[in-house]
Amino acid sequence: MVQVAVFGYGTVGSGVVEVLETNQEEIGRRAGDGIRVKYVLDIRDFQGDPIQERIVHDVDVILADPEIKVICETMGGIEPAYTFTKKALMSGKSVCTSNKELVAAHGAELMRIAGEHQCSYLFEASVGGGIPIIRTMNDALTAEKIDRIEGILNGTTNYILTKMERDGAAFDIILKEAQELGYAERNPAADVEGHDACRKIAILSSILYGHNVDYKQIYTEGITKIMPRDFAYAKALDCKIKLIGLSVITKEGEFAMVSPRLVPSYSPIASVNDVFNGIQIHSNMLDTSLYYGRGAGKLPTASAVVGDVVECVKKLGTSIPAAWDETEKKLTEIGAFRQRYLVRMKGKPEALMQKMEDAFGKVQAVQIPEAADEFAVLTEEMSEREYQDAAEEFTEIISMIRS
Amino acid sequence: MVQVAVFGYGTVGSGVVEVLETNQEEIGRRAGDGIRVKYVLDIRDFQGDPIQERIVHDVDVILADPEIKVICETMGGIEPAYTFTKKALMSGKSVCTSNKELVAAHGAELMRIAGEHQCSYLFEASVGGGIPIIRTMNDALTAEKIDRIEGILNGTTNYILTKMERDGAAFDIILKEAQELGYAERNPAADVEGHDACRKIAILSSILYGHNVDYKQIYTEGITKIMPRDFAYAKALDCKIKLIGLSVITKEGEFAMVSPRLVPSYSPIASVNDVFNGIQIHSNMLDTSLYYGRGAGKLPTASAVVGDVVECVKKLGTSIPAAWDETEKKLTEIGAFRQRYLVRMKGKPEALMQKMEDAFGKVQAVQIPEAADEFAVLTEEMSEREYQDAAEEFTEIISMIRS
Numbered sequence: 086m087v088q089v090a091v092f093g094y095g096t097v098g099s100g101v102v103e104v105l106e107t108n109q110e111e112i113g114r115r116a117g118d119g120i121r122v123k124y125v126l127d128i129r130d131f132q133g134d135p136i137q138e139r140i141v142h143d144v145d146v147i148l149a150d151p152e153i154k155v156i157c158e159t160m161g162g163i164e165p166a167y168t169f170t171k172k173a174l175m176s177g178k179s180v181c182t183s184n185k186e187l188v189a190a191h192g193a194e195l196m197r198i199a200g201e202h203q204c205s206y207l208f209e210a211s212v213g214g215g216i217p218i219i220r221t222m223n224d225a226l227t228a229e230k231i232d233r234i235e236g237i238l239n240g241t242t243n244y245i246l247t248k249m250e251r252d253g254a255a256f257d258i259i260l261k262e263a264q265e266l267g268y269a270e271r272n273p274a275a276d277v278e279g280h281d282a283c284r285k286i287a288i289l290s291s292i293l294y295g296h297n298v299d300y301k302q303i304y305t306e307g308i309t310k311i312m313p314r315d316f317a318y319a320k321a322l323d324c325k326i327k328l329i330g331l332s333v334i335t336k337e338g339e340f341a342m343v344s345p346r347l348v349p350s351y352s353p354i355a356s357v358n359d360v361f362n363g364i365q366i367h368s369n370m371l372d373t374s375l376y377y378g379r380g381a382g383k384l385p386t387a388s389a390v391v392g393d394v395v396e397c398v399k400k401l402g403t404s405i406p407a408a409w410d411e412t413e414k415k416l417t418e419i420g421a422f423r424q425r426y427l428v429r430m431k432g433k434p435e436a437l438m439q440k441m442e443d444a445f446g447k448v449q450a451v452q453i454p455e456a457a458d459e460f461a462v463l464t465e466e467m468s469e470r471e472y473q474d475a476a477e478e479f480t481e482i483i484s485m486i487r488s
Numbered sequence: 489m490v491q492v493a494v495f496g497y498g499t500v501g502s503g504v505v506e507v508l509e510t511n512q513e514e515i516g517r518r519a520g521d522g523i524r525v526k527y528v529l530d531i532r533d534f535q536g537d538p539i540q541e542r543i544v545h546d547v548d549v550i551l552a553d554p555e556i557k558v559i560c561e562t563m564g565g566i567e568p569a570y571t572f573t574k575k576a577l578m579s580g581k582s583v584c585t586s587n588k589e590l591v592a593a594h595g596a597e598l599m600r601i602a603g604e605h606q607c608s609y610l611f612e613a614s615v616g617g618g619i620p621i622i623r624t625m626n627d628a629l630t631a632e633k634i635d636r637i638e639g640i641l642n643g644t645t646n647y648i649l650t651k652m653e654r655d656g657a658a659f660d661i662i663l664k665e666a667q668e669l670g671y672a673e674r675n676p677a678a679d680v681e682g683h684d685a686c687r688k689i690a691i692l693s694s695i696l697y698g699h700n701v702d703y704k705q706i707y708t709e710g711i712t713k714i715m716p717r718d719f720a721y722a723k724a725l726d727c728k729i730k731l732i733g734l735s736v737i738t739k740e741g742e743f744a745m746v747s748p749r750l751v752p753s754y755s756p757i758a759s760v761n762d763v764f765n766g767i768q769i770h771s772n773m774l775d776t777s778l779y780y781g782r783g784a785g786k787l788p789t790a791s792a793v794v795g796d797v798v799e800c801v802k803k804l805g806t807s808i809p810a811a812w813d814e815t816e817k818k819l820t821e822i823g824a825f826r827q828r829y830l831v832r833m834k835g836k837p838e839a840l841m842q843k844m845e846d847a848f849g850k851v852q853a854v855q856i857p858e859a860a861d862e863f864a865v866l867t868e869e870m871s872e873r874e875y876q877d878a879a880e881e882f883t884e885i886i887s888m889i890r891s
Contacts, residue, residue, distance in 0.1 A: 104631050104773050114698075115630040209628075215774035217628030224627065225612075225620030227518040228507050228794035295517075353780055356759040370507050370791035371618035374781030377756055378774060388773035391631035 087116070087398050088152040090124040092144075092169060093160035094136060097183045097210070098125065100387025101157045102136065105394075112391065116398040123153060126169075144169050148176050155397045157390050158182040167191055174198045174206060179401075181393035183210035183386050189284040193297045196407035205405040207393035212238065212285045213362045215385030216378040217392070222292045222366075223408055229368035231293055235348075236330040238285040240360035240381045241269045241276040242308050246326055246345075247358045250316045256309060268360060278307035279328065279343040286330030289364070290341050293332060296414035298341065304419040306344040310484060317453040318427060318461045319347055319486075325355040326486060337468070338417025347427055347488035420470035427451070428476070429461045429483040437481065438462075444475040459483060490519070490801050491555045493527040495547075495572060496563035497539060500586045500613070501528065503790025504560045505539060508797075515794065519801040526556060529572075547572050551579050558800045560793050561585040570594055577601045577609060582804075584796035586613035586789050592687040596700045599810035608808040610796035615641065615688045616765050618788030619781040620795070625695045625769075626811055632771035634696055638751075639733040641688040643763035643784045644672045644679040645711050649729055649748075650761045653719045659712060671763060681710035682731065682746040689733030692767070693744050696735060699817035701744065707822040709747040713887060720856040721830060721864045722750055722889075728758040729889060740871070741820025750830055750891035823873035830854070831879070832864045832886040840884065841865075847878040862886060 089105075091098045102122055105112060113119040124141045131137050144165075147153055156173045158180050160166045166187050170180050175198060182188065187195075188208045199206040209219045213236070222231070237243050241263060248259045260277065263269035275281045287300035308328050319326050324347040332341040348355045353375045357363030362380025367373050379385035396405065426445075430437055434450050441448055441462055448462035464472070476482055492508075494501045505525055508515060516522040527544045534540050547568075550556055559576045561583050563569045569590050573583050577598060585591065590598075591611045602609040612622045616639070625634070640646050644666060651662045663680065666672035678684045690703035711731050722729050727750040735744040751758045756778045760766030765783025770776050782788035799808065829848075833840055837853050844851055844865055851865035867875070879885055 108631055108633050108773065111633050112631055216777060217624055220628045221620055221624070224799070225623045225795055226791075227798040228511055228515055228791045230511050230514050351761075353759060353764075356756060358754075361756075368791075370511065370787040372782050372788065374619060374779075376777075376779060378777030384773040385775065388629075388631040388771075392628055395630040396627070 086119045086121050087154050087401070088121055088123040089155040089157065089394060090126060090147045090153050091122055091157045091159060092126045092166070093158070094125050094127040094129070094131065094140070095159065096383045097386045097390065098157065098159035100383035101159060101390050104384060104387045104391045112395060116395045118398055120394060120398060144172070148172050153178055154401055155179045155181060155394050157394060158184055159390065160184065161186065163187055163190060170195055170206070171198060174202055174204055177202045177204050179204040179207070179397040181207045181390050181397060183390050185211040185281070185284045185288065189287045189300045192288065192291065193407070193409055193411040196409070197411060200404045200407055203402055203404050205397050205400070207396065207405065208288070209393050210386045210389035212288050213364055213376070214378065214380040214382060215388050216362060216364065216376050216380060217389070218289070218364050218376050219292065219408070221376060222289070226366070226368060226371065229370055231366055231368045232334045233367035234286070234289050234293065234332040234364065235354055236286060236289065236364040237327050237354060237357045237362050238282040238330045238364070238380065239276055239328060240362055241273065242282070242328045243357065243362070244268050244360045245277070246308060246311065246328065249311065249313060250325070253313045255313060256311060277309055279305040282328060282330045282343045286332055286341055286343060290332040291409040291414070294414045295409050296412040297409055298414045298416065302416055304342040304344070308345055311345055312484065314453070314456055315429070315484065315486060317455060318429065318451050321451050321453055322347065322427070322463065323350045324348060324488070325350055327354065335423070337421045337423060340417055340419060340422045342419055342422070345486050347486055421468055423466045423468050425466055425488040426464045426472050427461055427486045427488055428464065429459060429485070430479065431459050431481045431483060434460045444478050463488065489522045489524050490557050490804070491524055491526040492558040492560065492797060493529065493550045493556050494525055494560045494562060495529045495569070496561070497528045497530040497532070497534065497543070498562065499786045500789045500793065501560065501562035503786035504562060504793050507787060507790045507794045515798060519798040521801055523797060523801060551575050556581055557804055558582045558584065558797050560797060561587055562793065563587065564589065566590055566593060573598055573609070574601060577605055577607055580605045580607050582607040582610070582800040584610045584793050584800060586793050588614040588684070588687045588691065592690045592703045595691065595694065596810070596812055596814040599812070600814060603807045603810055606805055606807050608800050608803070610799065610808065612796050613789045613792035615691050616767055616779070617781065617783040617785060618791050619765060619767065619779050619783060620792070621692070621767050621779050622695065622811070624779060625692070629769070629771060629774065632773055634769055634771045635737045636770035637689070637692050637696065637735040637767065638757055639689060639692065639767040640730050640757060640760045640765050641685040641733045641767070641783065642679055642731060643765055644676065645685070645731045646760065646765070647671050647763045648680070649711060649714065649731065652714065652716060653728070656716045656719070658716060659714060680712050682708040685731060685733045685746045689735055689744055689746060692733070693735040694812040694817070697817045698812050699815040700812055701817045701819065705819055707745040707747070711748055714748055715887065717856070717859055718832070718887065718889060720858060721832065721854050724854050724856055725750065725830070725866065726753045727751060727891070728753060730757065738826070740824045740826060743822060743825045744819055745822055745825070748889050750889055824871055826869045826871050828869055828891040829867045829875050830864055830889045830891055831867065832862060832888070833882065834862050834884045834886055837863045847881050866891065
């Protein structure tokens with residue numbers, strides 16, 4: 086029997102306990118040994134909960150217990166998770182986490198420390214919840230050279246965009262609905278401003294390069310400015326609007342960004358709807374592959390943490406190699422990235438098309454019946470910098486979505 | 489440098505050489521050592537091809553060379569692949585294969601032999617081409633209890649069904665087109681009769697149970713009887729028609745079958761089109777997840793073989809545990825499986841609905857404008873046996889598709 090501890094008895098932490106208990110038999114068979122939760126670290130007491138007798142308030146009790154081989158860190162946030170994780174790894178205990186903030190901020194250091202102490206730092210649950218995307222990149226696509234990752238990495242924003250499209254309702258209204266249903270936080274900024282997706286694409290980019298991609302260098306734009314009419318233009322172009330975490334290697338450079346994007350309806354990622362996540366990978370031999378599932382939620386996330394625990398138990402006493410090192414990977418300035426732009430304009434096409442073609446080059450005009458006072462154009466591929474320069478000449482621009 | 493050999497320089501075998509050469513650097517980094525093809529076994533000579541000097545006609549030359557650690561078996565078919573694989577494993581050489589016939593027929597025995605000789609028998613490429621579905625089931629979803637696998641496992645038939653739906657053309661015409669494009673074999677029976685999908689769902693079912701599921705016990709029906717009008721009925725129900733390899737655990741038993749099925753358009757597997765494959769898994773914690781990509785073709789399949797080679801190289805001298813053992817897993821008779829049925833009937837609903845409801849219970853009538861001389865009904869859930877018994881009373885039945 087392998088003894089483990091859970092740090093934080095919140096949504097994911099209590100899910101870990103539930104997964105380990107519900108699927109005890111299967112997990113034991115696959116790990117080659119039974120797994121038992123000996124301690125749960127939390128500042129609260131949980132009186133009346135069967136977990137109560139295993140609750141510990143002092144992390145040192147757990148760290149000092151040589152029986153504990155693996156820790157599930159499901160606290161979230163940087164501190165005290167960072168300090169606790171470092172101490173655990175230094176005492177040779179593997180740590181499996183769902184904490185994307187911590188992985189994005191200090192993952193490389195923590196993996197190095199694990200390597201120095203014959204244990205592992207694993208974080209499958211930090212991106213895509215229960216979708217095994219980290220394992221796929223590290224262990225499965227080993228014969229591939231990946232050049233493009235496009236991820237719908239945040240369930241809250243995907244739910245909002247899906248509902249806005251279906252109901253034709255405004256962002257604020259759908260956000261409120263999502264909050265009432267528990268799909269969005271009371272303070273929704275981390276989701277709707279794209280910060281959560283930014284941490285996740287930083288993690289996937291770090292794996293892609295084997296070096297640390299600092300999330301702070303990733304251009305990030307959320308969905309708060311998306312309007313119901315945008316979906317009508319997208320539809321006219323047979324596209325969907327998705328919040329995409331993009332990481333891509335082109336001949337102009339190596340880029341990462343988070344922003345709403347038009348994706349063609351026929352593309353597999355376009356059919357990732359509601360709270361689901363999907364990660365589409367393009368690589369030189371396999372071409373396009375896609376990994377789809379629940380990207381958040383108690384049990385899917387907990388399942389990914391437990392999957393990591395199983396791997397640690399199978400490899401006790403050894404260290405699973407770091408997915409990336411501490412060298413900083415500098416990406417190319419986003420200004421050089423070439424893409425297309427759907428630009429909504431106040432006014433009539435007749436009055437503006439000539440000036441627009443002078444500024445943006447050849448463009449395709451798009452009109453929707455519900456809006457007589459405006460139109461849109463889809464540009465050819467041009468760099469962000471070229472686009473921004475050209476856009477400065479137009480006070481008529483309502484909004485822009487990349488494609 | 490690790491020396492490997494390739495058995496069979498056909499489509500996949502030459503792809504393996506190409507993948508290893510093109511992505512040499514990435515593969516070497518991930519394997520922790522360079523990988524070099526020392527021999528290629530083939531009865532042909534390939535004069536003028538750079539491979540020529542590495543071609544060997546006698547398998548014993550390769551088996552006797554202690555430098556060779558891993559073999560890629562890309563010959564296909566049972567013999568001589570079976571004999572060669574056994575000999576290779578017995579001499580402690582790991583074998584990575586794309587040969588689904590052999591894995592379905594003798595996989596358990598070959599994995600046992602590998603385990604007895606400190607080497608591995610891996611077969612990621614045998615199901616879903618480049619989609620890492622075997623690895624996902626074995627290594628990623630280890631905290632899950634899977635109760636349903638639905639796979640679009642054959643690219644040829646998925647291409648044909650997608651084209652039939654889009655063009656409204658007959659099966660024969662699209663098959664001929666697919667043959668001209670190289671998407672279907674001259675002798676298409678293995679694909680269009682469902683035998684290929686049957687081998688693959690047998691492999692996935694064997695992993696699911698950890699015991700050997702004999703493919704011969706799996707009820708298998710191909711797509712040769714699908715007619716253009718079927719897609720119109722499916723559309724009226726907001727469904728697609730897909731050839732599905734199904735493996736499912738219900739309260740009535742454990743079932744596997746291959747047949748055309750109606751899948752709801754909103755379901756992620758419905759958007760797996762053209763030659764792509766997709767495998768949708770339902771499990772008790774993660775709920776639904778889907779894995780999508782190219783299920784066949786030279787490079788995607790070869791990439792999966794090479795991914796297995798990388799794993800073998802990382803674990804040289806050890807044996808990767810068998811995914812299932814030789815115990816035979818007996819599935820429940822398909823007659824007990826409960827599902828819905830879309831039944832096309834000659835005649836008018838008015839004349840037949842009462843008799844149909846007497847036989848099938850409550851049904852939903854479906855009519856399409858293009859067919860005045862017929863209609864269809866969708867039954868409620870009933871067992872295969874109940875359906876077959878009830879259907880015997882009707883000479884008017886044109887066709888039936890399960891849902």
